[in-house]
Amino acid sequence: MTIHSHTYDNGLVLVAEPMASLESAAFNLMLPVGAAYDPAELPGLSIFCCEMTLRGSGPRDSRQFVEDLERLGADTGESVSVSHTSYGGAMLAENLLPALAIYADLVRRPRLPDEELDAVRQVLIQELRALEDEPAHKAMLELRRHFYGDPWGRPSQGSFDGLEAIDGGDIRRHFAGQFRPNGAILGIAGNIEWPKLRDDVGRLLGDWPALKVDEPASETKGSQPPHFEHESNQTQIGIAWPCAAYRDADYFQAWGAINVLSGGMSSRLFTEVREKRGLCYSVNASCHSLRDRGSVMCYAGTSAERAQETLDVTLHEIRRLAEGVLPGELNRLKARMKSALILQQESSAARSSSIARDWYFLDHARTLEEVGELVDGLTCDSINAFLAAHPPDDFCVVTLGPRPLEVPHAIS
């Protein structure tokens, strides 16, 4: 498999992987505009701006925009994270370019119509309200907020006050000051032809002028969160600790260790917390990366009266990881990863996101073969050396439910 890439004069990177056996093609456009860049007094400005770009651009009003994409059979979506605003879509390969042309209008020539401001505000306020009905999601957002501090732990949803305060001028300023090709990455995978794709994308986005933008000026450190009172049957538990980031040389050692902890149904957390003790339905942990820092985020949800035991058993398993992983665990991890990589070949959407994300973290994109070699290179010794040097520690623990839990503070 080959991955092509091209950097246009304005800084936009196109990274593309042809997948000849598919009829589809998918794109994922990552713009370097996220909640971390929201002004402190206007949390939610990036997600508000993203929603507003969907309300008409270039020759299309809101309705024409949706109808044109749907006639192309494009299955599209957008998301805002702390670091990015991303637009993506999957469709039959022959419809890729017309869909990209619509998105070129969207990111360069949005109408940002004042008359739709209040409708968009209502959409976002409703989404924020709906979070209250999803306690697990809410707990994990609080975990991230407390672990990373400000601005890198910010939830992209903003706040009720922020969403209420945003006006049309704020949106236009944010768009004019942040939406840009430099730092943006367009990942495309599927039934495509290179270099034709490079030239076609160049015509759509190559003359988009670059902008100079400052990084967020100040940062606060993470902090231990309070207990969050919530009227519910279950208590939600979130545990985070520092870990190698995706770009770090020893990331795959960390990733291997965390997969032994929580990957597959024979993993330690699933076995000890759910299978042996029946403490909860859902328990998991995974690596999470920002560009220059990383963490492990672990979740468990269980009945309030069993929450203390669940927290204790989960923390025990996390700490025990420092004692090392076993050969059988490593073999299962490798087998699972080998299949997962092959299964990615069935999805143009998965590949387009994967190569764009790779480029953001690494300034290049790994082929599935390269990832396979990195996984093959893992040994118990290499993972255990990493764990000995970086035992899980400095836990940040969020609890959300009817009663607080005893969080053992020996863990600093």
Add this chain to the structure above:
Amino acid sequence: MPFHESRLANGLEVIAESNPDAAATAVGFFVRTGARDETDPVAGVSHFLEHMIFKGTPSRSADDVNREFDEMGAQYNAQTSEETTIYYASVLPEQQDAVVSPWADVLRPSLREEDFNTEKKVIIEEIRMYDDQPPFGADEQCRALFFGPHPLGRSVLGTIQSITDLKVDDMRQYFETRYAPENITLVAAGQVDFPALVASAQQACGGWKPAEATRKLQPVKAQNGFVTRSKSQATQEYVLQMAVGPAANDPRRHAAKLLATVLGDDTGSRLYWELVHTGLAEFASVSHYEYEGAGAFLSYLSCEPDEAEQNMQRMLNVIRTAEAGGISQSELDQARSKLVSRVVLGSERSRHRMFAIGANWMYRDEYRTVREHIKAFKAVTVAALAELLAEFPLSRNSSIAIGPLTELRPPK
């Protein structure tokens, strides 16, 4: 792509679509059993049994089961609905034989009492988890209201009481009658070696004792009700409505999918423009559900409690407008582009294709290529949609509202 079918002497069927270019192989055991095959004293047993299947056999402990699947890198799971229980896995093609044998073995489980008591706690946690997320469970309550005493109104999860009261012997008895070979189909898609698949099935399942497993199909008498269930800890109000629609073996089901897309797809539909785009609701949708011998349209609304009454009226107005004036050609074309594209994109994943082939076989005893599936959507006309609306008026329905409101007036 070649399609194959075969039947073992004990009645177990084996079917497969074989795509030599596929990167992976997906297999699934489809058991024709679910909540509709239960009685009050064993409410929730189908889903509980699905969990117990992973707890091992005389020759495999629960740990062995999870470890073996992880060792071959399988991505595997199971799911239970009103009328089917499906055990599935995606693997590399060279693991085809390796994956069939343990699946077949666990489908003759030990059902040990100790495991049963531990897993009971997990099931109860699952019920409590959904109970903390107000929109979850609402669909079951709506189904109960709409189908009334008909078995399709039964809950898949059961209740904390019914699960607590369930005895392992009840489960063993249910297993004996429902997991008979004639009630099970082994389905495969992706890269499949069919003769080897049949040989594996013969070796692993050939010794299963034949038994009779019947499902009594009773006519549905749809209920018209309107219920408000107050849930003080919920933030948003959730309204679900069920109306009669074409059944799984009704040729009008394709028109029904298109109609649901025109009226209530999550973007670009009539409800989207009326309620979501305007910010009046967080979410509004219509979907078509097909069952053996019955069908339904399910409409869903979530919004701020203060807006619920008016939004229900708006939703009813949208539906009445369609019933009176029909659907336009351009709306039909747009919906068709979306559905056709989803079929093609979905078919690129072998697991997705396996589910589509399996469902078609379970419900209609037929195999359809992707092209035939698309052709069925292409054959639907605006006149057919108008006839469908006349035959199945969505405005005549059962409604349930769940949220903070204690009282809600039905729309006029």
